[in-house]
Amino acid sequence: MGGPxxxxxxxxxxxxxxxxxxxxxxxxxxAQVVALAWxxxxxxPAAMGWVVTLQFLPSLLLGPWFGAVxxxxxxxxxxxxxxxxxxxxxxxxxxxxxxxxxTLPVVxxxxxxWGVVNALDTPARRALVPxxxxxxxxxxxxxxxxxVMLVGMTAGSGLGALALxxxxxxxxxxxxxxxxxxxxxxxxxxxxGPSPRLARAPRQIRDGFRYLWHTPHLRTPLxxxxxxxxxxxxxxxxxxxxxxxxxxxxxxxxxTAFTAVTAGSLVGTLVAAARGMPGRHTLARTNLAMxxxxxxxxxxxxxxIALIGLAGIGIAWSFFLTSVITxxxxxxxxxxxxxxxxxxLVLLGGTALGGPxxxxxTTVAGVRAPFVLGATxxxxxxxxxxxxxxxxxxxxxRHVTAVDAG
Numbered sequence: 001m002g003g004p005x006x007x008x009x010x011x012x013x014x015x016x017x018x019x020x021x022x023x024x025x026x027x028x029x030x031a032q033v034v035a036l037a038w039x040x041x042x043x044x045p046a047a048m049g050w051v052v053t054l055q056f057l058p059s060l061l062l063g064p065w066f067g068a069v070x071x072x073x074x075x076x077x078x079x080x081x082x083x084x085x086x087x088x089x090x091x092x093x094x095x096x097x098x099x100x101x102x103t104l105p106v107v108x109x110x111x112x113x114w115g116v117v118n119a120l121d122t123p124a125r126r127a128l129v130p131x132x133x134x135x136x137x138x139x140x141x142x143x144x145x146x147x148v149m150l151v152g153m154t155a156g157s158g159l160g161a162l163a164l165x166x167x168x169x170x171x172x173x174x175x176x177x178x179x180x181x182x183x184x185x186x187x188x189x190x191x192x193g194p195s196p197r198l199a200r201a202p203r204q205i206r207d208g209f210r211y212l213w214h215t216p217h218l219r220t221p222l223x224x225x226x227x228x229x230x231x232x233x234x235x236x237x238x239x240x241x242x243x244x245x246x247x248x249x250x251x252x253x254x255x256t257a258f259t260a261v262t263a264g265s266l267v268g269t270l271v272a273a274a275r276g277m278p279g280r281h282t283l284a285r286t287n288l289a290m291x292x293x294x295x296x297x298x299x300x301x302x303x304x305i306a307l308i309g310l311a312g313i314g315i316a317w318s319f320f321l322t323s324v325i326t327x328x329x330x331x332x333x334x335x336x337x338x339x340x341x342x343x344x345l346v347l348l349g350g351t352a353l354g355g356p357x358x359x360x361x362t363t364v365a366g367v368r369a370p371f372v373l374g375a376t377x378x379x380x381x382x383x384x385x386x387x388x389x390x391x392x393x394x395x396x397x398r399h400v401t402a403v404d405a406g
Contacts, residue, residue, distance in 0.1 A: 009141035014190045015132040021183035022148050025083070028179035030156025031163050032090060034258055035172040036107070037240040038164060038251045039097075043104050045244065049237045049359025051111050056352040058115035059122060063344060067123040075128040080187045082121035087180030089114045094173035102169075122344075131192045143273065150269055150318075153262040161255020208338025211331070218331055218339065221283060221324045222346055224381040229350025231377035232290065233317055234358035235261050238370035239310065241359075245367040247303050260307045264314025271315075272322035277330075282323055283385035290316035291378035298371035313374075321347075 009015050040048050070078055092110055096102040129145055130138040163172040212219045235258075243249035243257050272278075293312030300306035324343070331339040361369040 007140075007144075009133045009137045009144055012133045012137070012141075014192060015129075015141055017186045017190050018129070018132055019144065019148055021083075021186040022145065022152065024186075025176075025179045025183040026149055026152025027156035027159050028176040029086075030153045030258070030262070031160035031172050032093070032176040033236070034157055034160025034251070034255045035164055035169050036093070036111075037236070037258075038254055039102060039169060040104075040107060041240045041244050041254070043107070045241045046359050046363050047104055047108075048241055049234075049355035049357065051107060052236050052355035053352045054108055054111040055115045055118070056348050056355075058112070059119040060345060060348045060352050062116065062119040063123065063348065064341065066120045067127075067341065069120070070123040070127045075124050075131065076187060076190055076192055078120060078124040079128055080184050082117055082124055083180050083184050083187065085117035086114065086121065087177045087184070089117065090173050090177035090180065094170045094177060097170035097173060128192070132190070146269065147266075150262065150266040154259060154266050157255055157258035157262050160258070161252045164251035164255065208335060208342045211335045212339065212342060215331070218328055220384060221327050222343065224283060224287065224384040225321070225324050225343075226346050226350055227377050227381050227384065228287065228290070228317070228320065229347050230354045231357065232294065232354075232374035232381075233350070234354045234370055234374065235310070235313065237355050237358040238362070238367075238374075241362050242297075242367045242371070243306075245362075246300075247306070249303075253303070257307065257310055260310040261314040264311035264316075265318035266314075268315035268318030268320075269322050272319045272326070276326075278323040278326060281385075283320065283327075284382050286316055286320040286323060287378045287381040287385055290320065291375045291382065294371045294375035294378060298368045298375065309371075316378075 010019075036051070037048070040051050089110055092113075093102065096106050096110070129141050133141045160172060163175060212222060239257050239261065240254045243254050247253065249257070275282075290313060293309050293316055295309075297306055297309030297313060300309055328339050328343055357373075358370040361373060365372075
């Protein structure tokens with residue numbers, strides 16, 4: 001993102017109100033992530049992976065169906081309902097904490113409910129954003145929305161650490177509930193046109209899979225993403241357990257560690273966006289950097305070195321993810337929605353599967369083991385990414401041959 005053109009979506013009052021709602025809710029949501037991580041690590045560290053799975057598995061299972069719902073009904077009202085539901089879940093966390101009944105079964109139940117509601121929130125949000133601005137400004141609106149999300153994640157991780165240290169767990173959950181109320185109020189003031197009706201989601205997914213299977217320069221990056229998302233990007237599980245067990249860290253240090261990852265993610269996203277289309281070897285080099293950062297974290301003897309490693313993981317991961325998205329957006333326009341649906345399934349599926357794997361590793365092989373596995377997975381992704389470089393070179397060669405023949 002750069003230059004005045006990147007800010008053109010802000011001319012829309014509807015989009016400005018939407019962003020204000022995000023600025024209110026995203027930091028508080030990530031403060032809740034830190035608070036919940038602290039609660040689970042305190043109750044049963046080995047359960048951290050399953051809690052994360054309960055949060056993301058509903059999106060994997062229900063995402064296509066809820067995507068179809070978002071195509072058929074008023075997206076603004078759906079998003080308002082989902083945001084209100086997430087606020088009620090946050091309020092339930094706060095009430096359970098105040099009543100001293102926030103046990104592991106209660107955490108798991110509320111995490112599953114949160115996951116179901118979030119499975120509706122995500123497609124409704126993605127579908128609403130392009131409707132808030134003129135079509136020519138839609139890419140810029142998505143970029144601004146993503147940047148606000150990353151800034152909110154970074155600020156929210158620090159906010160969570162401060163809130164836990166000064167006002168406690170229950171107040172942190174309550175703050176998140178109030179932030180959703182503000183978001184719903186802002187969404188209520190937005191006026192948009194009727195939602196367009198699109199093809200049914202299950203068929204979109206099948207057609208997208210066939211298209212990707214026969215398009216190597218798109219298939220290979222998605223395969224690399226599947227490996228990295230499942231076995232390397234498990235920081236929501238690995239970080240709190242690692243910080244608590246290795247450095248005897250409390251809520252404040254766990255929040256600082258999350259901040260290191262999310263701040264790195266913000267940097268990586270901005271740098272990748274500024275570079276534009278990835279080069280032939282970008283994915284391989286980025287995964288190599290991720291393997292190095294994972295290794296630094298896995299072997300870190302002190303907190304500062306661990307934080308440097310975690311920031312490096314955030315930079316490499318977000319640079320890689322942004323590059324994959326950029327490559328996938330070169331798909332045929334008619335297939336774009338289906339390709340991005342598969343991208344979401346791979347990302348969410350990897351997160352849901354990776355959580356229990358990371359938890360199990362911490363139990364049987366130690367709290368540094370998930371980072372060792374992450375380094376190994378990133379190295380495998382390097383090998384996969386070289387195939388992308390080869391397919392890109394082959395495409396370029398065919399293009400040159402066709403031009404010469406013409």
